[in-house]
Amino acid sequence: MSFRKRNIGLSTGGDRAAPVSAAAQPQQLASAASAPESTPGVRPSPDDGRPTTSTGTPSLDNILAGHGGLPIGKTLLVEENGTTDFAGALLRYYAAEGVVQDHRVHVVGMPEQWGRSLPGLIGPADAVDDKQDKRKGERMKIAWRYERLGEFGAGIAGSRVPTATPGEQAQPTAEGSPDKRPAFCHAFDLTKRLTHPSIANLNYIPLAPSNEPLLTTVHKKLDAAITSSPSSTVHRIVIPSLLNPTIYPPESCQPDSVLPFLHSLRALLNRPGVRATAMITIPLSLFPRASGLVRWMELISDGVIELCPFPHSADALATSGAATSHEEPPQGMLKTHRLPVLHERGGGSDQKVGQDWAFTLSRRRFEIKPFSLPPAEGDKEGQDGAASGAMPKKADLEF
Amino acid sequence: MPTQPPLPPLLAPYVTALPTSSLTVLSTVLGAQGNWLTLRYLYAALNASTASDATFSLSGDNNNNDGKKQKVVLVSFLRGWEFWRSEAKRLGLDLARLTDKRQFAFIDGLSELFSSPRTTPTTETAHPPLPSQPALRGGPIPQRTVLPTRSAPGPIPARGPQPTTPRPVAAVPPPSAPPAPREVGGPVTRLHWSSKGAAALDSLEKDIAAVVAQLKAAATAEDASEVLLLLDQPDLLLAATGPSKDVGATEMSEWVMGLQQYVDATVMTLAADLPLIHNASAAGHQMATPLETEHAAFAIGSAHRAHMVMQLRDLDTGAARDVSGVLRVSKGGAWGQSDNVDTNGGREEREVLYFVQRDGGVSVFGRGE
Numbered sequence: 001m002s003f004r005k006r007n008i009g010l011s012t013g014g015d016r017a018a019p020v021s022a023a024a025q026p027q028q029l030a031s032a033a034s035a036p037e038s039t040p041g042v043r044p045s046p047d048d049g050r051p052t053t054s055t056g057t058p059s060l061d062n063i064l065a066g067h068g069g070l071p072i073g074k075t076l077l078v079e080e081n082g083t084t085d086f087a088g089a090l091l092r093y094y095a096a097e098g099v100v101q102d103h104r105v106h107v108v109g110m111p112e113q114w115g116r117s118l119p120g121l122i123g124p125a126d127a128v129d130d131k132q133d134k135r136k137g138e139r140m141k142i143a144w145r146y147e148r149l150g151e152f153g154a155g156i157a158g159s160r161v162p163t164a165t166p167g168e169q170a171q172p173t174a175e176g177s178p179d180k181r182p183a184f185c186h187a188f189d190l191t192k193r194l195t196h197p198s199i200a201n202l203n204y205i206p207l208a209p210s211n212e213p214l215l216t217t218v219h220k221k222l223d224a225a226i227t228s229s230p231s232s233t234v235h236r237i238v239i240p241s242l243l244n245p246t247i248y249p250p251e252s253c254q255p256d257s258v259l260p261f262l263h264s265l266r267a268l269l270n271r272p273g274v275r276a277t278a279m280i281t282i283p284l285s286l287f288p289r290a291s292g293l294v295r296w297m298e299l300i301s302d303g304v305i306e307l308c309p310f311p312h313s314a315d316a317l318a319t320s321g322a323a324t325s326h327e328e329p330p331q332g333m334l335k336t337h338r339l340p341v342l343h344e345r346g347g348g349s350d351q352k353v354g355q356d357w358a359f360t361l362s363r364r365r366f367e368i369k370p371f372s373l374p375p376a377e378g379d380k381e382g383q384d385g386a387a388s389g390a391m392p393k394k395a396d397l398e399f
Numbered sequence: 400m401p402t403q404p405p406l407p408p409l410l411a412p413y414v415t416a417l418p419t420s421s422l423t424v425l426s427t428v429l430g431a432q433g434n435w436l437t438l439r440y441l442y443a444a445l446n447a448s449t450a451s452d453a454t455f456s457l458s459g460d461n462n463n464n465d466g467k468k469q470k471v472v473l474v475s476f477l478r479g480w481e482f483w484r485s486e487a488k489r490l491g492l493d494l495a496r497l498t499d500k501r502q503f504a505f506i507d508g509l510s511e512l513f514s515s516p517r518t519t520p521t522t523e524t525a526h527p528p529l530p531s532q533p534a535l536r537g538g539p540i541p542q543r544t545v546l547p548t549r550s551a552p553g554p555i556p557a558r559g560p561q562p563t564t565p566r567p568v569a570a571v572p573p574p575s576a577p578p579a580p581r582e583v584g585g586p587v588t589r590l591h592w593s594s595k596g597a598a599a600l601d602s603l604e605k606d607i608a609a610v611v612a613q614l615k616a617a618a619t620a621e622d623a624s625e626v627l628l629l630l631d632q633p634d635l636l637l638a639a640t641g642p643s644k645d646v647g648a649t650e651m652s653e654w655v656m657g658l659q660q661y662v663d664a665t666v667m668t669l670a671a672d673l674p675l676i677h678n679a680s681a682a683g684h685q686m687a688t689p690l691e692t693e694h695a696a697f698a699i700g701s702a703h704r705a706h707m708v709m710q711l712r713d714l715d716t717g718a719a720r721d722v723s724g725v726l727r728v729s730k731g732g733a734w735g736q737s738d739n740v741d742t743n744g745g746r747e748e749r750e751v752l753y754f755v756q757r758d759g760g761v762s763v764f765g766r767g768e
Contacts, residue, residue, distance in 0.1 A: 047757070219514060223514065254641075254643070255638055255639065255641050255688075255689075255690045256639060256640055256641045256643055256644055259635075259638055259639035260512075260513040260592075260639045260640075261513075263477075263509070263512060263513055263635065263639055264512075264513045264514040266477070266509065267479075267509045267510045267511065267512070267513075267514065268514075270478075270479040270481065270482075270509060270510070271510065272481065289674070290673075290674050290678070291674055291678070291688065291691075292638075292674045292675045292678055292688055292690045292691035292694060293688065293690055294674075295429065295670075295672045295674045295675055296635075296638045296639075296670075296675075296690070298429055299429060299477070299632075299670055299672070300477065300635075304429070337429055337430060338429055338430060343429075343430065343432055344432055344434060344478070344482070345432075345434065345435060345486065345755055345759065346431075346432060346434060346435035346723055346724075346753075346755030346761065347430065347431065347432060347723050347724070347755060
């Protein structure tokens with residue numbers, strides 16, 4: 001297979017120093033002409049074959065309407081209630097994934113410290129899941145294309161782990177894996193710092209006041225940066241905490257400022273030849289969903305998810321919310337209001353639509369899983385019965 | 400669930416044979432987008448054999464059947480050409496080819512509405528070379544196609560908010576000549592928000608009217624010159640500009656009314672989300688922002704002028720696997736104003752469920768069916 005060779009070529013660099021990543025550019029360009037899917041971090045959607053890229057969070061990729069990632073050219077709006085910063089964690093994963101995949105990451109309105117605090121790389125996302133490794137041996141082999149459909153990330157063990165990273169766990173699994181295709185999604189550790197040669201390539205777009213409207217300037221800079229780069233480059237636009245008054249001046253919160261900006265951003269992403277995705281977060285406590293402005297921002301975005309962290313008073317619920325004792329308790333609810341592609345077509349046919357999702361942020365991952373209410377707190381007997389799992393004793397049944 | 404024809408029987412009376420000079424409002428919400436229904440209007444108008452019966456042919460090729468054939472102008476403010484082209488393809492409509500045949504025109508209100516074109520030269524060849532046979536049929540619109548523009552006097556609009564002179568977007572070439580190079584995937588006119596308020600709306604109207612005129616002029620003897628105008632979310636204009644730019648509900652309504660004059664029937668998609676409609680009412684617990692007030696006024700005003708209102712909404716009982724949403728068809732304020740009683744035939748108020756399948760097919764069915 002031709003693309004396998006290419007990937008070996010890409011990852012042979014023992015230490016991926018800056019020149020290597022620079023040299024990778026023309027190589028990508030050459031390969032993009034023949035097979036666009038072979039760009040690192042981009043794969044065809046299992047649903048309809050459109051190119052998608054990972055959000056850096058496997059379980060978030062998983063709920064995006066069966067595409068297994070964020071389709072290229074789409075924006076994802078992440079809304080968060082309260083004062084927590086779970087959405088910020090999602091953004092960091094998204095940016096870190098872009099760095100690792102040599103995508104061009106544009107960060108709007110954040111200082112360079114933001115980029116330095118990206119979470120450290122552990123390895124390909126699936127390698128971290130040891131369950132998957134165990135199952136790998138016994139699973140029946142089916143065509144590799146369909147293999148990935150069932151469970152996200154299964155079967156794509158990657159070799160493309162930059163060796164510059166101190167990823168101890170990643171190395172053995174990568175060597176042991178039979179296929180050498182690059183990983184689509186990686187796992188990151190929030191307590192570590194990402195060290196990767198291409199982290200210097202982060203493009204920071206400061207919100208410097210100028211004589212034209214602020215968001216106009218931002219759009220122009222984004223446009224210029226994307227236009228000037230080779231067409232094979234995959235871009236990621238990261239806009240943390242849009243409209244947050246500590247970052248954005250009040251006048252940019254006016255509908256006639258922010259909505260044209262989002263519209264132009266959408267136009268930019270939809271432009272033929274541009275391969276980019278965007279993730280935007282917005283604090284819902286300041287801009288409630290019940291307001292017309294936020295609704296219009298949602299209408300312009302392709303995907304909208306809302307994070308509702310549990311308040312502290314709900315800690316009791318949270319601890320008991322875990323189905324089993326070794327599962328981590330959920331930290332909040334996640335609602336999907338709109339999913340890319342699916343809703344634009346008319347929506348509704350996704351298998352997972354309408355589920356209640358809970359999320360858990362731990363050191364290693366941001367996990368989204370179906371939310372299930374625990375057994376009632378007072379119902380001791382019910383819980384015990386469920387725990388023992390035994391049939392009622394014969395004596396109990398006799399009259 | 401049995402597969403239904405591209406135009407489900409329950410839906411057919413509502414999307415075909417729209418009364419002359421009527422306005423149909425299609426209201427959507429965040430979770431229930433109306434693109435599939437817009438595509439059905441497109442299909443009904445462009446696929447001539449679908450006039451009044453429910454026997455539809457799947458292929459988009461038999462456009463030469465008898466039946467009322469319409470031309471369609473689609474103005475989209477939130478979605479690009481690529482989206483409409485690929486979605487129409489699922490219905491068997493080849494928009495690029497129909498564009499060539501001058502039956503369809505797409506007006507792009509997304510790409511450059513609020514951002515200036517990246518290339519500044521405006522003095523380009525007024526008449527680009529005639530298109531050769533479609534080498535790039537259906538291909539994406541190239542990055543920056545040179546649109547045949549008049550040499551625009553005055554400065555180029557730097558960006559939306561700044562007052563600049565309106566730039567003529569698409570010149571009107573002689574009707575006999577194709578208006579744009581073949582590679583653009585049709586004469587894609589890109590709209591620009593140029594200056595302030597009424598002037599900007601006027602220039603948009605002029606651009607759209609020019610395209611309509613081109614289509615009409617291209618009508619030959621055997622084919623009707625009725626034009627259906629599909630406006631996809633023009634309310635974006637209102638939301639993104641607002642009263643501070645001298646655009647309000649009144650101006651928007653007048654704009655739509657002005658556009659209606661050029662065409663035979665108009666279908667308009669509007670967002671009717673709860674915050675956009677109800678925040679403006681006095682019952683709201685908070686102060687309504689101008690955005691909400693104007694939007695509500697525009698949407699409600701349009702519904703009053705409409706012949707029919709097609710409302711899409713989420714299922715009230717939450718999401719389901721085999722139902723995408725609810726379609727409520729109700730009479731608009733202008734119902735029954737047309738002299739011909741027959742034009743209302745087969746259309747009655749009803750509420751049905753719809754389901755959009757993965758392959759783009761739609762089934763429309765009553766509750767419990």
